[in-house]
Amino acid sequence: MHSAHAHPAACENCSTALQGDFCHQCGQSAHSPVRSFAHAVEEVFESFWHLDGRIFRTLHQLLLPGRLAAAYLAGHRTRYIPPIRLFVILSVLTFFVARLAVHVDAGTFVSQSPTPPEVPGAFRDATTPAEVDKVRRALLAPLEQSRQTMPEALRAPIDSAIAKVDRQAAKRERELKEHPPVASADKPAVAKPFTVRDMATKKSDPVDIGFLPGFANRWLTGQAETIRLNLPRISERPQLLVNAFFGSVPSALFVLVPLFAVLLKVFYLGSGRLYLEHLVVALYSHAFLCAALLGILLLSMLGGQMTTVAGAGIIIGILVTLLVLWMPCYLLIMQRRVYGQSWLVTTLKFTALGWLYFTVVTAATVVLAIASLARI
Structure with missing residues (x-):
């Protein structure tokens, strides 16, 4: 060493x-920034303020599995963007685009699912033609509003949903004419469904986890209360949650990437590489994953603009699928090229490492989603 x-x-x-x-x-x-923590920290701060034309050469090499990491670790650094700078650029850009590409609002839900909103027993519980008409108007109102905001070429699913509601209303009116309901003074009251607004008015119980200190339980109680108060806003504007989640992901990655480097250090204890060298591999790995995700998001946005072009959706779907399949293959080849072990050993380590890291990422995603509810 x-x-x-x-x-x-x-x-x-x-x-x-x-x-x-x-x-x-x-x-x-x-x-070498992989031999000294002082120079590594210096490079972190520099990465936020400096960018030059090397980015294009770096991105070209990044597309080749392991080529960029192997070159950087071999000492060929001046011709490429440093790994921390490249990772920051791609992660921020990717999740900024994600906030633009991923939409969850009332209009989106209706267009993706043409079935009218289900109100369990709504028509069945109507006992007069007036009640049937009231339910019908309540179901048609959001559909009509969505229809007015959509282009003419995309209104067919909404028209089908409107026709379905009309058929359900007509069917219930015929049933009432053929079998009029018998008036009864003992008719049981229909329970009112529990809504999100009901949750917002019900104060959260204090969090009391035995092994946590008091201040941690108080902090969790405060977060739970904030989430409870945010639920009505989220139900009305779910895009707020999406924006908060994607806005928090880059920060979470600054914890996950060093953790992935620790796992690499453990799995390659006999490689003779320092932790910072494993961190370089982790940074380039996540930089590629961000670039691949960025490509998927851009393809999805392109597909949304080419709905009227015959065959465009199929081609874009194939490209997205190929990108998703290429991501684990890329990481496997990169691990093989950087560490130089046999394919069998590399595959075994890659599988174990991938399973362990996937578990950590899944848990982090759940925690991040819950934390995002409190940041809206």
């Missing part, structure tokens, strides 16, 4: 003999 304070006699990028802290031939620093 190299000393944290020593630097090589020759430039690791172009092999020119060094006469100071920088190579006079290519300008690369003699100090």
